[in-house]
Structures are given as C-alpha cells and as structure tokens.
Amino acid sequence: MVPSHFFLSFRRKKCICWICLEESTYDSTWLQHTCGCNLQIHKSCYLRWLYQIHIELFLSDPTNLPKGADLPIITSLKCLVDGHHDFMTTFSLTEIWETRPIWGQKPVPFQNDYVFNLLSLYTKRNNHPPYVLVKFGECPQCKKTNFINRPTVTIQSPVLSLFYQWQKITRYVIPLGITSLFLLNPEKTSFDLGLWQLRCLFPENVLRNMLNISTTKALDVYAQTERGLLSIPLSSSIIIYGFLHYLSNISNVSANAILFKWVYLNIVKTAGNKYYKGIALPKIILYSNLATFCYNFSFKRLLDLIYNKLLNKGAKNLYHGDFENANHSVPVDDFFVRRSWYTILAEKIIWPFVGKCAGGLLFNLFLWIQKMFKIGWSPNCSPSEFRMIFNIIGCGTAAIGWSSLKLYANYKRCQELEEINRFVEENCKDE
Numbered sequence: 001m002v003p004s005h006f007f008l009s010f011r012r013k014k015c016i017c018w019i020c021l022e023e024s025t026y027d028s029t030w031l032q033h034t035c036g037c038n039l040q041i042h043k044s045c046y047l048r049w050l051y052q053i054h055i056e057l058f059l060s061d062p063t064n065l066p067k068g069a070d071l072p073i074i075t076s077l078k079c080l081v082d083g084h085h086d087f088m089t090t091f092s093l094t095e096i097w098e099t100r101p102i103w104g105q106k107p108v109p110f111q112n113d114y115v116f117n118l119l120s121l122y123t124k125r126n127n128h129p130p131y132v133l134v135k136f137g138e139c140p141q142c143k144k145t146n147f148i149n150r151p152t153v154t155i156q157s158p159v160l161s162l163f164y165q166w167q168k169i170t171r172y173v174i175p176l177g178i179t180s181l182f183l184l185n186p187e188k189t190s191f192d193l194g195l196w197q198l199r200c201l202f203p204e205n206v207l208r209n210m211l212n213i214s215t216t217k218a219l220d221v222y223a224q225t226e227r228g229l230l231s232i233p234l235s236s237s238i239i240i241y242g243f244l245h246y247l248s249n250i251s252n253v254s255a256n257a258i259l260f261k262w263v264y265l266n267i268v269k270t271a272g273n274k275y276y277k278g279i280a281l282p283k284i285i286l287y288s289n290l291a292t293f294c295y296n297f298s299f300k301r302l303l304d305l306i307y308n309k310l311l312n313k314g315a316k317n318l319y320h321g322d323f324e325n326a327n328h329s330v331p332v333d334d335f336f337v338r339r340s341w342y343t344i345l346a347e348k349i350i351w352p353f354v355g356k357c358a359g360g361l362l363f364n365l366f367l368w369i370q371k372m373f374k375i376g377w378s379p380n381c382s383p384s385e386f387r388m389i390f391n392i393i394g395c396g397t398a399a400i401g402w403s404s405l406k407l408y409a410n411y412k413r414c415q416e417l418e419e420i421n422r423f424v425e426e427n428c429k430d431e
C-alpha cells in the first residue's frame with residue numbers, strides 16, 4: 001500500500017515515459033521508479049516491454065508466432081496486473097503450516113526470487129497454476145532489477161476492497177491464532193468458543209434451562225481443567241461443542257448435514273429442564289427451522305440463479321484456465337471472489353456476535369416504532385427472552401445482508417476481471 005501523500009506529491013508532477021517519450025501529468029496510468037532514479041513509465045508501456053522480453057526469451061521465432069503460443073505469457077501478465085490476485089487463490093492447511101500465506105504470499109507473481117518461483121512450479125496447486133514471470137527488466141539508469149512496483153489494475157469499489165481486506169485479515173488471524181489454540185488445547189478452545197457463541201444469542205436463564213445447569217458461570221470453572229470438562233453432563237457438552245458445527249451447516253441440505261442437525265436439535269429439545277416456565281426451546285427451533293427452509297427455497301435459489309447468470313456472462317474473464325470447473329466441485333458463488341476455508345470459518349465464528357449486534361439495532365428500531373405509533377403491545381415473555389428473539393432475527397438479517405454484499409462483490413470482481421483482460425490483451429496485441 002502506498003500512502004496517499006505519496007500520490008499527492010505526484011499529482012501535479014510532469015511525467016515523461018522513458019519508453020514512448022510521451023509527456024503528461026501523473027495519474028493512475030503511470031508508474032514511478034522506486035529505485036531512487038527520477039524516472040517514470042506508463043503501466044501499459046512497461047507491460048508491453050515485459051511481454052517482449054518474455055517472447056524473446058521463450059519463443060524461438062518471435063516474428064512468426066503460431067496462434068496461442070504466447071498464452072502462458074499473457075496469462076502470467078494478467079496474474080501480475082491483477083490487483084486483487086488473492087481472490088484467485090486459496091491455501092491448504094499444509095501451506096498454512098509452512099507459513100506461506102504470511103511470508104510467501106504478497107510477492108508471488110512479482111519478484112526475483114528464483115527459488116520461490118521454482119517452488120511454486122514444483123507444488124503446482126490446481127487452483128494456482130505456476131504462471132510466474134521470469135524477468136522484470138532493469139532500470140536503464142542504475143541497472144537495479146528491483147526498480148518498480150507492480151503495475152496493478154483495480155476498479156474502485158469499497159465492497160470489493162472490504163472482501164479483499166477481510167480475506168487478508170482472516171488469512172493472518174485464523175491460521176496463527178485459532179490453529180495454535182486448537183493445537184495447544186483443542187477441547188478447551190472449542191468449548192469456550194461454543195459457550196461464547198451460545199452466550200451471544202441466548203440470555204442466562206434460557207441457557208441454564210438449555211444446558212440444565214444452575215448457573216453457566218460454573219461452566220467457565222469446569223472448563224479450566226480436563227477433569228472439570230469431563231464432569232459436565234454429556235448432553236450439555238454436545239450442545240456446546242456442536243454449536244459451531246450446527247451453525248456452519250444451518251443452510252446445508254446434504255444428507256449428512258440434515259442428519260446431524262436432526263440429532264443435534266433433538267438433543268437440545270430433550271436436554272432442557274422440563275419444569276422451566278419460559279419461552280419453550282422447541283418453539284424457537286421450529287421457527288428457526290422454518291426460517292432456514294424459506295431461506296433455502298427462496299433467497300438462496302434466487303442468489304444461485306443470479307450467480308449462474310454472472311458466470312455465463314463472465315466465465316471467459318477468469319484468466320486461470322484450469323480454474324474452470326468441469327465437475328462442479330466449486331460452488332457458483334466461489335468463482336469470482338474465491339473464498340478460503342479460514343475466511344468461512346472466521347465468519348461462522350463471529351456470526352452469532354454480529355447477529356447480536358444486528359438484533360440490538362432491530363430491537364431499538366422496534367422500540368422506536370412502538371413509541372412513535374403509540375402501540376401498547378407487550379410480548380408475553382420476559383424482556384431478556386424478547387431480546388433473544390431479536391438476536392435470532394438479527395442472525396438471519398446478517399446472513400442475508402452478507403450474502404447480498406457477496407453477490408455485489410462478485411459482480412464487481414467480474415467487471416474488474418474484464419478490465420484486466422482488456423488491459424493486458426490490448427497492450428500485448430498492437431505491436
């Protein structure tokens with residue numbers, strides 16, 4: 001990231017491209033040398049230059065090219081120019097353990113580290129083909145090879161940047177934080193996580209009933225030791241440990257997921273205290289099941305329909321050839337903004353918390369409307385239970401809002417890919 005004052009200092013600066021010798025004021029089409037020399041170059045001129053270097057390096061007769069012979073070079077250039085390149089890649093757990101996302105990701109397509117380039121040729125991940133450029137030219141004045149920033153093309157979209165940053169943050173936080181916690185003490189971490197999520201959604205009295213315990217503070221004490229964890233009733237343990245998994249699969253309609261949800265909800269239904277006089281858990285479960293059913297058969301269907309349309313229109317812009325999906329193992333919403341397991345895991349972990357915040361907003365809105373229109377209605381449950389209903393509605397609202405944003409980000413990314421393809425192909429064709 002280049003700080004904004006950097007741009008400001010160049011805003012009115014006159015630039016002369018040392019390749020085409022054209023002169024104009026500095027804008028996003030220019031690259032400034034970072035080697036210390038006072039030189040500027042057009043992004044497009046630099047790209048054409050790189051193209052020429054690689055054509056001469058790899059193809060024996062550059063004047064008489066067979067059709068498509070330069071395809072790997074063009075694809076490498078698209079990879080280089082793509083300012084949101086990480087949307088095309090995901091990392092497996094082994095790569096996380098090799099700390100590759102932290103040390104090795106940023107300069108992947110643009111660096112002079114030959115060992116690393118060879119490494120990426122060697123590993124040949126199927127979603128990240130080894131399209132790596134070999135040379136990046138050198139500064140005509142000081143002869144340094146590391147003399148310029150990546151000539152990136154991005155479109156201005158706050159939503160797209162949001163998704164990109166979110167993916168980047170989770171790439172650091174999840175592998176480092178959560179993985180190490182799970183490795184050190186997996187039982188305690190999953191227990192604490194489940195309990196925290198339950199507490200986000202349910203008030204203390206409902207939780208006491210659900211987990212059949214006199215106070216949930218006792219659970220914090222139990223969680224300190226191995227022996228303590230073992231002394232918690234089995235049904236309560238299952239409810240706490242299984243909650244994250246239940247949330248992750250809430251809209252999953254595969255046979256395994258349905259079976260798991262059915263068993264889980266039955267445990268929740270039967271575990272509770274029978275003499276409890278509050279809002280009944282079976283009722284909450286019934287309504288949330290109905291809501292997910294409606295979500296799956298209306299909103300999700302609509303989203304899939306739009307994604308398919310987007311894919312028909314924009315699949316040709318996905319420059320990684322083998323990214324195209326022959327056996328439909330990649331979901332339709334994963335093509336343009338490819339999301340990794342750590343991003344999805346992070347979303348599932350914070351979902352109840354976001355739902356609680358959204359629920360709070362909706363609750364205040366409800367109170368405001370009630371006050372405005374002088375509605376004298378009061379719910380026939382306790383205030384904390386009434387708030388809980390809003391938490392659950394908040395979770396649904398957050399999920400719908402996030403999926404809509406994701407759809408918009410995909411649409412924007414599709415436009416961006418079109419722009420990248422156009423930029424590279426235009427500059428590599430007209431000689």
Ligand SMILES: [Zn+2]
Binds near residue numbers: 018041
């Ligand atoms: Zn130029």
Ligand SMILES: [Zn+2]
Binds near residue numbers: 035036037141147
């Ligand atoms: Zn220089």
